[in-house]
Amino acid sequence: xxxxxxxxxxxxxxxxxxxxxxxxxxxxxxxxxxxxxxxxxxxxxxxxxxxxxxxxxxxxxxxxxxxxxxxxxxxxxxxxxxxxxxxxxxxxxxxxxxxxxxxxxxxxxxxxxxxxxxxxxxxxxxxxxxxxxxxxxxxxxxxxxxxxxxxxxxxxxxxxxxxxxxxxx
Numbered sequence: 001x002x003x004x005x006x007x008x009x010x011x012x013x014x015x016x017x018x019x020x021x022x023x024x025x026x027x028x029x030x031x032x033x034x035x036x037x038x039x040x041x042x043x044x045x046x047x048x049x050x051x052x053x054x055x056x057x058x059x060x061x062x063x064x065x066x067x068x069x070x071x072x073x074x075x076x077x078x079x080x081x082x083x084x085x086x087x088x089x090x091x092x093x094x095x096x097x098x099x100x101x102x103x104x105x106x107x108x109x110x111x112x113x114x115x116x117x118x119x120x121x122x123x124x125x126x127x128x129x130x131x132x133x134x135x136x137x138x139x140x141x142x143x144x145x146x147x148x149x150x151x152x153x154x155x156x157x158x159x160x161x162x163x164x165x166x167x168x169x
Contacts, residue, residue, distance in 0.1 A: 008153040009068055015146060016065035019058055026054040046129045053136050060139065064146035092158050095151060103148045110141045
């Protein structure tokens with residue numbers, strides 16, 4: 001079990017490192033668009049949509065890593081004043097009651113839209129470039145699965161710590 005949890009952690013970390021390189025591509029696309037628009041007076045149709053897809057890819061592929069590092073947003077007004085055990089109980093209850101059902105709905109819906117995008121050859125219509133939607137919708141599904149694996153890994157560790165009073169790793 002430890003090897004599986006470590007593998008999930010490693011995948012989350014590796015994915016975050018790999019996807020972080022897209023930030024350079026995003027900056028280059030945006031700089032090109034700004035130079036094209038303000039220096040040469042033209043606008044590129046593809047730059048806006050490419051920048052949106054790159055930014056969103058960085059965002060969604062980072063979900064699992066952020067969850068791995070436990071850096072996700074939470075309401076700390078009360079949480080930080082609780083004992084570690086009470087925080088653990090809140091984490092377990094929140095994961096079981098909210099996170100896992102939400103992930104199920106998001107994954108189910110995302111798979112539907114991904115398959116639909118590939119089947120009908122859907123195009124993104126934000127601009128007149130019309131790039132295919134399938135690849136980006138696939139990235140969202142992959143990101144949600146990575147987040148689900150990382151969530152289950154955290155839940156296993158939290159249950160272990162809750163019942164054994166010591167960290168799993």
